[in-house]
Amino acid sequence: MKNKRSKIYGNSWGTQKDIREIDVKVEIFRNAWNRIKKAVSSSNIEEGGKLLGTIRQDMNGLTIEVSSYIDSGPAVDNSATHLHPDGDYQESMFRILETFDPEVQHIGSWHSHHCNGLDELSQGDIRGYQRSVNNPQYNLDYFFVILIYGVRARELRAKYYLFCRGQNPHYIIRETEVDIIGEVYPFEELLSAGEKTSEQSRRIHGLRNIPRKTGKNFLRDTPVHEQTESIKEILSDDSKWLKERFPSAVASRSKRGRIRWNWQIKGDGNFLWVHYTYPPKLNENETGTAKLEIAYKNSMILVESVQLDSNRHELIEELIAKTAHDTVSNPIRIDITEQ
Numbered sequence: 001m002k003n004k005r006s007k008i009y010g011n012s013w014g015t016q017k018d019i020r021e022i023d024v025k026v027e028i029f030r031n032a033w034n035r036i037k038k039a040v041s042s043s044n045i046e047e048g049g050k051l052l053g054t055i056r057q058d059m060n061g062l063t064i065e066v067s068s069y070i071d072s073g074p075a076v077d078n079s080a081t082h083l084h085p086d087g088d089y090q091e092s093m094f095r096i097l098e099t100f101d102p103e104v105q106h107i108g109s110w111h112s113h114h115c116n117g118l119d120e121l122s123q124g125d126i127r128g129y130q131r132s133v134n135n136p137q138y139n140l141d142y143f144f145v146i147l148i149y150g151v152r153a154r155e156l157r158a159k160y161y162l163f164c165r166g167q168n169p170h171y172i173i174r175e176t177e178v179d180i181i182g183e184v185y186p187f188e189e190l191l192s193a194g195e196k197t198s199e200q201s202r203r204i205h206g207l208r209n210i211p212r213k214t215g216k217n218f219l220r221d222t223p224v225h226e227q228t229e230s231i232k233e234i235l236s237d238d239s240k241w242l243k244e245r246f247p248s249a250v251a252s253r254s255k256r257g258r259i260r261w262n263w264q265i266k267g268d269g270n271f272l273w274v275h276y277t278y279p280p281k282l283n284e285n286e287t288g289t290a291k292l293e294i295a296y297k298n299s300m301i302l303v304e305s306v307q308l309d310s311n312r313h314e315l316i317e318e319l320i321a322k323t324a325h326d327t328v329s330n331p332i333r334i335d336i337t338e339q
């Protein structure tokens with residue numbers, strides 16, 4: 001079965017004659033096939049997706065392997081007679097997939113006519129696929145198409161087509177030459193989850209009523225090694241500053257592993273305890289927020305967040321001065337020498 005190949009038959013109008021001597025073999029991964037079956041069986045409008053896999057040409061002909069597909073997305077616009085997939089979603093999904101599988105290729109499309117009785121590609125379909133295969137952005141010279149035109153006895157009724165770059169006619173591949181095989185695409189689960197989430201989102205927002213991109217800012221994470229550098233800089237800057245302003249400051253590590261500075265500010269017979277604690281995961285948070293706590297007579301009288309930016313020293317001094325001033329019952333005079 002592995003080496004079975006068939007000739008490409010027919011032309012764009014479906015007449016079955018041998019027009020080229022190219023042998024073709026098609027293999028479709030069972031999980032993807034079952035996912036198509038599920039999508040079509042539970043729908044009474046056109047469904048579809050972008051096929052992923054490989055198309056290889058060698059001495060013996062063409063081998064088309066369909067490993068999976070990307071569903072039509074949450075903002076698909078479809079009815080019993082048309083299907084416009086959510087292109088933004090499909091591209092985003094493809095980009096995510098690429099980060100896991102740099103080899104992933106878009107090799108064609110599938111869509112269904114199970115809801116309208118048309119058992120051929122429409123003229124619109126054909127023009128669309130011709131545009132796709134001739135698009136300079138498309139990486140291959142062949143575009144493989146599956147048309148699902150019915151579901152009978154829980155089996156899909158399908159036709160298979162091949163479009164070629166630079167050629168007007170397209171070709172029909174006989175159903176008998178297509179094998180459903182037991183291999184599993186390693187990232188099938190991700191794509192399957194994507195399809196479920198698209199369906200869910202369509203249910204929540206209603207058909208064709210999905211809000212488009214919100215324009216929210218999306219902050220890219222800074223690479224980890226840079227964050228580590230900047231935290232080292234923060235620690236070294238703070239150490240210099242504390243040596244000058246609060247020479248009694250001592251660094252320690254809390255039970256939970258956080259780095260913390262502790263120091264005392266002496267007043268008239270009393271003192272404030274200052275704790276300046278860095279966030280728990282320093283290397284995952286570049287600017288980050290530290291915690292400043294000030295205790296007086298065994299009770300915490302100030303807890304404040306301190307953004308770890310260039311204003312932090314000024315802010316800490318202000319907070320300490322204010323707290324000292326506020327302990328009016330027994331004011332504490334801070335003795336900080338002017339620089």
Ligand SMILES: [Zn+2]
Binds near residue numbers: 112121122125
């Ligand atoms: Zn169609």
